[in-house]
Amino acid sequence: MTKTVLISGAGIAGLTTAYWLHRHGFTPTVVERAADVRDGGYKIDIRGAALTVLERMGVLDAIRARKTDIRSGSVVDARGRRVAAMDGDTFGGRVHGDAEILRGDLARILYDLTKDEVEYRFEDSIADLTDADDGVKVTFAGGAVQSFDLVIGADGLHSATRTLTFGPGFEHDLGYRVAVYSTPNTLDLDREELTYVGPGRTALTYNTTGDDEAKAMFLFASTADTRDPGAAQRVLAEAYAGEGWAVPQLLAAMPEAPDFYCDSLSQVHLDTWSRGRVCLVGDAAHAASAASGQGTSLALVGAYVLAGELATANGDVSGFHAYEHELREFVAQNQKLGPANVKRMVLRSQAQVRMSMAMLGLLNRLPGKDKLMAKVVESIHRAATAIDLKTY
Numbered sequence: 001m002t003k004t005v006l007i008s009g010a011g012i013a014g015l016t017t018a019y020w021l022h023r024h025g026f027t028p029t030v031v032e033r034a035a036d037v038r039d040g041g042y043k044i045d046i047r048g049a050a051l052t053v054l055e056r057m058g059v060l061d062a063i064r065a066r067k068t069d070i071r072s073g074s075v076v077d078a079r080g081r082r083v084a085a086m087d088g089d090t091f092g093g094r095v096h097g098d099a100e101i102l103r104g105d106l107a108r109i110l111y112d113l114t115k116d117e118v119e120y121r122f123e124d125s126i127a128d129l130t131d132a133d134d135g136v137k138v139t140f141a142g143g144a145v146q147s148f149d150l151v152i153g154a155d156g157l158h159s160a161t162r163t164l165t166f167g168p169g170f171e172h173d174l175g176y177r178v179a180v181y182s183t184p185n186t187l188d189l190d191r192e193e194l195t196y197v198g199p200g201r202t203a204l205t206y207n208t209t210g211d212d213e214a215k216a217m218f219l220f221a222s223t224a225d226t227r228d229p230g231a232a233q234r235v236l237a238e239a240y241a242g243e244g245w246a247v248p249q250l251l252a253a254m255p256e257a258p259d260f261y262c263d264s265l266s267q268v269h270l271d272t273w274s275r276g277r278v279c280l281v282g283d284a285a286h287a288a289s290a291a292s293g294q295g296t297s298l299a300l301v302g303a304y305v306l307a308g309e310l311a312t313a314n315g316d317v318s319g320f321h322a323y324e325h326e327l328r329e330f331v332a333q334n335q336k337l338g339p340a341n342v343k344r345m346v347l348r349s350q351a352q353v354r355m356s357m358a359m360l361g362l363l364n365r366l367p368g369k370d371k372l373m374a375k376v377v378e379s380i381h382r383a384a385t386a387i388d389l390k391t392y
């Protein structure tokens with residue numbers, strides 16, 4: 001019998017799970033709250049085992065063809081002077097062939113790969129689910145009621161599937177907010193990234209290949225409620241009020257941005273990722289936070305392992321347990337990166353900023369500085385490769 005699987009969420013985890021489940025002979029349906037696959041967001045790094053997953057999907061060349069191609073990254077001071085400059089890969093912490101791509105481009109590639117074979121239901125979501133003896137009875141927000149053999153929650157950090165199945169309360173706020181949006185390229189950047197560090201708030205802007213515009217990104221210490229975009233924009237404007245460099249002009253572009261994104265830096269920790277016929281994947285199960293630089297890679301690897309173990313178990317829920325067994329340690333290692341990295345990315349005080357700028361200035365004059373920096377990112381590489389992927 002072909003097993004029917006409902007996947008909630010057409011993000012990176014949901015799209016990848018749909019691809020692999022279909023390839024293993026399941027019949028996946030994806031329900032996505034938004035009207036289309038969501039574009040926008042930041043540039044993301046794909047590292048280690050996640051590259052292998054994309055290679056096995058046959059899309060690694062397409063991913064590399066859409067790489068951001070950022071050639072250099074610099075830290076600037078309040079007057080815009082470059083305190084330290086590095087090549088783009090070193091600045092972004094990429095080693096050993098890691099790939100950087102816009103999140104929206106990756107989502108589009110994965111959607112195009114599956115759209116003719118997988119049923120997508122946009123502008124709908126799961127309103128309720130009941131795990132019964134013969135399957136999971138799902139009531140959709142649009143009113144339809146349908147049963148599926150299995151349900152997978154791939155609906156991100158604030159997963160509704162998780163709340164319906166496990167209840168609320170598994171998000172751990174790290175105390176920072178991240179915002180990203182498109183801006184006019186007023187600094188005339190050509191595949192370059194600039195970062196400015198103020199006390200408790202970091203701002204950066206970059207231009208990627210083939211883009212006439214630039215992106216602005218803000219990472220700042222805050223526990224404010226930023227779920228409503230209007231409220232998030234007010235919080236952001238207040239957090240950066242009076243800040244130097246190009247911050248005022250980046251902020252001025254914010255109200256017009258068509259793709260404003262803001263969320264908390266949070267992690268999700270659960271003792272188990274499945275209950276009965278319902279299982280979680282990606283951020284819904286184990287968000288590591290933007291600062292880990294590994295959220296998307298974890299989603300890709302998790303989706304691959306989940307679909308593979310389900311196939312091995314012929315669709316039995318024992319596949320959920322095997323998936324968790326395979327992935328737990330890998331996830332734990334990558335989650336550790338989040339809190340550690342954010343402390344380096346957002347400095348607490350003006351004194352810390354001054355000291356850090358002085359050290360960066362020194363580093364900038366050292367011969368072989370790129371090699372030195374590459375060593376710093378080895379810990380990310382170790383975490384990104386800390387799983388032996390089975391062939392399913």
Ligand SMILES: Cc1cc2nc3c(=O)[nH]c(=O)nc-3n(C[C@H](O)[C@H](O)[C@H](O)COP(=O)(O)OP(=O)(O)OC[C@H]3O[C@@H](n4cnc5c(N)ncnc54)[C@H](O)[C@@H]3O)c2cc1C
Nearest residue numbers: 009011012013033041042125155156160282283290295299
């Ligand atoms: C538009 C967008 C921009 C992003 N930008 C950033 C960023 O700048 N920085 C950062 O750190 N992370 C960002 N992320 C999160 C990042 O993509 C994830 O951490 C990572 O890729 C793991 O992916 P995921 O598939 O588990 O979750 P996500 O990428 O969050 O995907 C979840 C998907 O589920 C959908 N969804 C949510 N709730 C429901 C529901 N109730 N019913 C149906 N569908 C639902 C969402 O619309 C989304 O398509 C962004 C996510 C999105 C959707």
